[in-house]
Amino acid sequence: MQQLQKENRIMKGIGGFYYVQTPSGPVECRAKGIFRKRGISPLAGDLVRLESEGGGTVIADILPRKNFFVRPPVANLDLLFVVAATVEPAPNFLVLDKMCAIALDKGVTPVLVATKTDLASADSFSQVYARSGIEVLLAGQDEDAALARMRELIAGRLCAFTGNSGVGKSTLLNRLLPGLRQETAGISKKLGRGRHTTREVELFEAFGGLVADTPGFSSLDMERANVILKENLQFCFPEFEPLLNQCRFTGCSHRREKDCAVRRAVEQGLIHPRRYENYLTMYENASAIKEWEQNG
Numbered sequence: 001m002q003q004l005q006k007e008n009r010i011m012k013g014i015g016g017f018y019y020v021q022t023p024s025g026p027v028e029c030r031a032k033g034i035f036r037k038r039g040i041s042p043l044a045g046d047l048v049r050l051e052s053e054g055g056g057t058v059i060a061d062i063l064p065r066k067n068f069f070v071r072p073p074v075a076n077l078d079l080l081f082v083v084a085a086t087v088e089p090a091p092n093f094l095v096l097d098k099m100c101a102i103a104l105d106k107g108v109t110p111v112l113v114a115t116k117t118d119l120a121s122a123d124s125f126s127q128v129y130a131r132s133g134i135e136v137l138l139a140g141q142d143e144d145a146a147l148a149r150m151r152e153l154i155a156g157r158l159c160a161f162t163g164n165s166g167v168g169k170s171t172l173l174n175r176l177l178p179g180l181r182q183e184t185a186g187i188s189k190k191l192g193r194g195r196h197t198t199r200e201v202e203l204f205e206a207f208g209g210l211v212a213d214t215p216g217f218s219s220l221d222m223e224r225a226n227v228i229l230k231e232n233l234q235f236c237f238p239e240f241e242p243l244l245n246q247c248r249f250t251g252c253s254h255r256r257e258k259d260c261a262v263r264r265a266v267e268q269g270l271i272h273p274r275r276y277e278n279y280l281t282m283y284e285n286a287s288a289i290k291e292w293e294q295n296g
């Protein structure tokens, strides 16, 4: 099993105060002034070095980050549950593929969770992702196996949930962590503030890992900070990976080039056409954004 570092980790930040989990218990502290001068803000998920200052404790250093997200503000994410419903709302595979690609681009493992499987079949999910290298879990109303697998995946990792409004993220989180709401209220009370301020990311210890309560992840693909370079996009589709050195041309974009191993795999049914189509769309988007940025 993977081990989460038991060092000092920021669980939550609110109004300039940070709630840091340390091997000897939780500590509430501020950050040293140097961060503000450098324009760096400590984030939930950050591993930090603490120092004593003026009788209190301050964050003196942020250890190198594996990755970070701007909205919601969280660092060092290991795994992202991408939640999508079979119906109400109907799945948008382009959005799902974008979310998975953004995760992979940042070194985060995406796991798809299909909800409302009691209302409609999840066959489309199973088919589209069967050979994608992305794990799909079916979480209808009575699917305990999916919850068991989620607990297993959370162990040793920092995890978050994303998905469009109404797909069932809260329902899933409540089934997974029935105590979450009370805990949220408890911590807010302890800090004596925050219940009605802007939602900040808060990490919860669960099943040997950490789960982020991150309502804002639905806007993931809108972030400029999350733009994937078109050259890197091919690495964000795990099913392309074993083929990448088999294309005739080095630097093949897998669109119109001759003897492209990726296109051949699509024709042979080894890559799902929907995934390939979405790759092409994302490639065009990435090219457009780059030109726009250069001209702007």
Ligand SMILES: Nc1nc2c(ncn2[C@@H]2O[C@H](COP(=O)(O)OP(=O)(O)OP(=O)(O)O)[C@@H](O)[C@H]2O)c(=O)[nH]1
Pocket: 115, 116, 117, 118, 119, 139, 140, 141, 163, 164, 165, 166, 167, 168, 169, 170, 171, 172
């Ligand atoms: N039938 C069925 N309904 C579900 C399931 N999961 C969630 N729902 C319902 O779908 C609706 C939306 O669920 P939420 O959990 O609030 O969805 P959410 O993703 O948290 O939505 P936002 O808070 O808007 O982001 C609620 O009425 C739930 O009861 C499911 O597996 N089956």
Ligand SMILES: [Zn+2]
Pocket: 247, 248, 252, 253, 254, 255, 257, 259, 260, 261, 262, 263
């Ligand atoms: Zn190619």
